[in-house]
Amino acid sequence: MTDTALSSPRSLSPFAGLMSGTAGPVVVVVLAIIAIWYLGAIALNAAFQQDTYERAGRTDVPLVEFIGDTLAQERPKLPAPHQVAVELWKTTVEKKITSKRSLIHHSTITLSTTLLGFFIGTSLGILLAVGIVHSGVLEKSLMPWVISSQTIPVLAIAPMIIVVLGNSGITGLLPKALISTYLSFFPVTVGMVKGLRSPEVIHMDLMHTYSASRFQTFWKLRLPYALPYLFTSMKIGMAASLVGAIIGELPTGAVAGLGARLLAGSYYGQTIQIWSALFMAAFLAGSLVALIGLTEKLTLKRMGLSR
Amino acid sequence: MLTAAEIEDGLDDAMKEEAKRVIDIDKLSLTFQTNDGPVHALSEIDLKIDQGDFVSFIGPSGCGKTTLLRVIADLEQPTAGSITVNGVSPEEARLKRAYGYVFQAAALYPWRTIAKNVALPLEIMGLSRAEQQQRIARNMELVNLAGFEQKFPWQLSGGMQQRASIARALAVEPDLLLMDEPFGALDEIVRDHLNVQLLELWAKTNKTVVFVTHSIPEAVFLSTKIVVLCPRPGRIYDVIESDLPRQRDLDIRESPEFLKIAHRVRDGLRAGHSYED
Numbered sequence: 006m007t008d009t010a011l012s013s014p015r016s017l018s019p020f021a022g023l024m025s026g027t028a029g030p031v032v033v034v035v036l037a038i039i040a041i042w043y044l045g046a047i048a049l050n051a052a053f054q055q056d057t058y059e060r061a062g063r064t065d066v067p068l069v070e071f072i073g074d075t076l077a078q079e080r081p082k083l084p085a086p087h088q089v090a091v092e093l094w095k096t097t098v099e100k101k102i103t104s105k106r107s108l109i110h111h112s113t114i115t116l117s118t119t120l121l122g123f124f125i126g127t128s129l130g131i132l133l134a135v136g137i138v139h140s141g142v143l144e145k146s147l148m149p150w151v152i153s154s155q156t157i158p159v160l161a162i163a164p165m166i167i168v169v170l171g172n173s174g175i176t177g178l179l180p181k182a183l184i185s186t187y188l189s190f191f192p193v194t195v196g197m198v199k200g201l202r203s204p205e206v207i208h209m210d211l212m213h214t215y216s217a218s219r220f221q222t223f224w225k226l227r228l229p230y231a232l233p234y235l236f237t238s239m240k241i242g243m244a245a246s247l248v249g250a251i252i253g254e255l256p257t258g259a260v261a262g263l264g265a266r267l268l269a270g271s272y273y274g275q276t277i278q279i280w281s282a283l284f285m286a287a288f289l290a291g292s293l294v295a296l297i298g299l300t301e302k303l304t305l306k307r308m309g310l311s312r
Numbered sequence: 313m314l315t316a317a318e319i320e321d322g323l324d325d326a327m328k329e330e331a332k333r334v335i336d337i338d339k340l341s342l343t344f345q346t347n348d349g350p351v352h353a354l355s356e357i358d359l360k361i362d363q364g365d366f367v368s369f370i371g372p373s374g375c376g377k378t379t380l381l382r383v384i385a386d387l388e389q390p391t392a393g394s395i396t397v398n399g400v401s402p403e404e405a406r407l408k409r410a411y412g413y414v415f416q417a418a419a420l421y422p423w424r425t426i427a428k429n430v431a432l433p434l435e436i437m438g439l440s441r442a443e444q445q446q447r448i449a450r451n452m453e454l455v456n457l458a459g460f461e462q463k464f465p466w467q468l469s470g471g472m473q474q475r476a477s478i479a480r481a482l483a484v485e486p487d488l489l490l491m492d493e494p495f496g497a498l499d500e501i502v503r504d505h506l507n508v509q510l511l512e513l514w515a516k517t518n519k520t521v522v523f524v525t526h527s528i529p530e531a532v533f534l535s536t537k538i539v540v541l542c543p544r545p546g547r548i549y550d551v552i553e554s555d556l557p558r559q560r561d562l563d564i565r566e567s568p569e570f571l572k573i574a575h576r577v578r579d580g581l582r583a584g585h586s587y588e589d
Contacts (some may be wrong), residue, residue, distance in 0.1 A: 207419045210387055214413040215404055215436045215484075225432065229423050308423035309464040 018083025042086050049082040050075040062267055084277045092281040105261075108285050112260040116289060118178055118250035122185020130185065130193025130242070137194070137200040138227070139219065143273070155191050159184065159249065164256040181253030181262075188249040189242035193235070201227045229308065236301035240294045247290045263289075324436035331383065331560040333399075334488055334520045335384060340393030342379060342546075345507035352432070352545030353379045357393070359384070359402045359539065359548065366514055366521045368538050370577060371584070376546025377524045378492055384522065385413050385490050390486075391536070402548040407534060411488040412481030416496055420465040420480075427452070427461035430480045437484070451479040454513060471502040475509075482513075489521045504562060507533055528581070529565060540577055542584025552576055 053077045058066055067073075076085040084092075096108035104110065133151065136143040163184050170180040204226050212222045254264025263282045270279035328384035342354040354376045361367050369377035382388040383395060386402035400561045405411065427448050434444045452458050455475040465473055474494055481489060497502040507530060514521055525531050531538050532554065540550040554573055556564060564570050 205419070207415050207417055209420070211413070211415070211419055212436075213387060214385055214406065214411070215433045216409060218435045221436050225435070226421070229421070309425070310423050310467075 013240040039086055039209055042083075043076070046081065046083045046085045047072055047075050050078055052305075053078065053082070080274045081276055082242070084280050088277050089280045089284060092277045093284060096281060097285075104138075106261075108266070108281065111261055111263050111266050111282070112285055112289060115247070115250050115264065118181045118253060118262065119185055119243075119247045119293070122179060122182035122253075123189050123239075123246040123248055125182065126186040126189030126242055126246060127193050127239060127311040130190040130238070131195045131197055133190070134197030134201055137198050139223075151170070151191065151194055154187070159252055162187070162250050167253065167256050181250055181272065184253035185246040185249035192238045192245065196234045196238025196241075197231055200231025203234065204230045226243075230306070233301075233305065233310065236297060236304070240297050243293045243297060244290050247286060247293070251286060333360060334363050334365070334397065335359070335361040336394075336414045337380075337397045337523070338394045340383065340395055342376070342383060342388060342389045342392075354390070354431075355385070355547045355548075357548055359551075361522065361537075363394035364521055366523065366534055366536045368523045368525055368535040369541060370525055370528065370531045370581070371541035371549075372543060372581065374406075374546070375541040375543040375584075377526075377541050379489055380541070381492050381522060381524050384385075385411060396553070404517070409433075409484050410469065410486055411490050412484045412486040414474075414478055414491040414494045414568060415479045416493045418470075418477040420473055420476060422465055425462050425464055426457065426468065428475050428482050429465070429476060432515060433480060433484050447483045449487070451482045454482060455479045458511050459537065469502075471498050471506060474498065475506065478510075479484070482517075487519055489519050491521065493521045493524050493526070501529070503527075506558065508562060510534065515558065528574050528577050532570055532577060533560065533565060535563075538577055539572070540580035540584065542581075550576070550580040 034089045051071075054071065057074075058064070075081075076088070078084075081088070093108065096106060100107040100109075102109050102113075133147060138144075138146055157173055166187070167183055170176070170183070201223075207227055208230075210224070212226055217225070251262070251264035251267065254260075254262035255268055263286050266282035270276065270282065337357050337359040340354060340357040341352070344351040344353055349375055357380060367378060371377050372420050379388055383390050384397060384402060386406040395402060398408075399407075420426070421432065424432065430451060431444050434447055437527060439447070446459070449458075452461060455478050457472065457479060460468065460472065460476075465476070468476065474497075478491075478494065495506050497533045498506070510521075511534060513519075521534075523531075523534060536554050537557070538550075538552040538554065539548055540551040540552070541547065556569060556573070
């Protein structure tokens with residue numbers, strides 16, 4: 006009785022089938038974004054298109070042709086989605102990886118910087134958190150620096166790191182990776198401090214009744230408790246690390262990497278190149294975060310923490 | 313009343329001279345310093361517990377029964393008086409792993425299977441794998457949880473989780489078992505069942521049990537000695553030596569002897585509790 010009463014008005018709605026699963030809403034949102042993007046591209050590129058027509062002496066251009074032309078400019082203010090897609094296709098699939106114009110080539114460079122920086126940052130973050138949780142002195146002396154480090158704009162400090170390290174003879178991957186480290190250790194430190202302190206009082210009391218050593222308490226109680234926090238912090242840290250890697254590529258003279266593509270693109274007004282590099286960066290960050298998410302799922306499942 | 317308890321205590325001492333003294337508490341006080349001034353959690357506690365006793369602390373909330381248990385376990389420090397556990401300070405006793413502690417909640421580690429949870433104290437003690445396996449099997453059997461070794465805590469009912477936590481406390485193989493309202497969160501039927509199991513266990517192992525509860529039937533059913541505490545300041549109001557036989561079943565709760573003791577506990581709780589404030 007109740008079932009039919011509840012389901013009959015729902016089936017009257019034309020969107021009932023579309024909105025019932027998760028795929029429907031996701032598709033609707035994507036389509037909406039693409040539609041808004043196209044409208045934005047037409048609006049932003051219209052002025053330049055009109056100028057072009059005037060210079061060419063054309064006055065009565067049909068609307069369809071006008072719209073088509075705004076979406077096919079060589080250096081549009083806002084490239085249309087299909088222009089970015091074509092550029093992505095050309096620079097990934099059609100170019101050889103060894104080519105300087107291959108986006109894969111540049112992504113690999115940014116990726117290795119990101120991963121190295123992320124690895125150092127995560128290790129540093131965990132180390133700091135362990136120290137802070139176990140020693141009041143360390144907490145008082147380290148925590149203010151940890152926090153104030155993040156109040157400095159990374160764009161300001163990045164060139165200085167590159168220059169200082171460059172003068173000490175350290176060049177290549179490491180200086181860029183250290184900027185990633187600079188951004189990614191913070192969420193890990195904060196998350197791990199919170200995580201390592203999250204065991205309930207009753208669990209800590211239990212370890213006390215067993216006369217467990219601090220190391221045993223850490224290894225058998227605090228660390229497992231902190232793991233879900235670690236994974237969450239690592240996701241944030243990974244995204245921050247990629248941003249750091251791109252910023253680190255800017256002051257090095259923009260030789261290689263996604264940051265270099267962004268910078269070169271803005272020098273020469275190659276907006277399509279900028280947007281395709283941005284999309285590549287977003288795709289990279291998304292994949293890396295998803296990879297951590299997968300590791301998290303598998304680990305927590307093995308630990309019996311997710312059902 | 314206090315003098316009567318003292319005389320009783322003295323008689324008891326004389327009668328059980330051969331029994332080993334496990335806990336000896338003398339004029340023990342504990343005052344917490346809070347922002348609202350000092351809180352006298354425990355005041356002038358005198359209590360002696362012998363090997364094989366089953367002692368219940370009963371009283372309203374705030375009477376210090378849990379605090380007293382935590383002092384025995386070296387989870388709280390007294391501010392005055394003295395206490396020995398197995399003849400040494402609570403800290404030394406704790407370091408020698410003289411007791412097993414069962415908390416109000418099962419406090420199982422969610423990422424460990426039941427067997428792994430029972431193994432936790434054994435890992436910390438550094439026992440060999442073979443010894444660990446033996447103790448896990450033996451104690452899981454003892455609390456009727458054999459066959460649930462590989463389950464995770466969330467797969468078990470509340471009563472089973474609490475039994476697992478008892479197995480974990482027993483795995484240390486202590487002579488002294490400290491239990492803080494272990495069945496407080498469980499329903500009446502499960503609680504009755506676990507009470508019977510606990511008595512069987514106690515009879516089998518001849519351990520000393522100190523048990524905190526606020527249920528009168530539970531205290532009378534389980535105990536050889538019932539300590540009635542009252543609040544503000546937390547102090548002992550009455551100590552009742554039970555004359556019920558050590559072998560008991562649930563039917564004993566209908567007997568006049570049982571009701572007589574329950575009545576005395578109730579009187580003590582009523583008199584010690586000042587309803588004015």
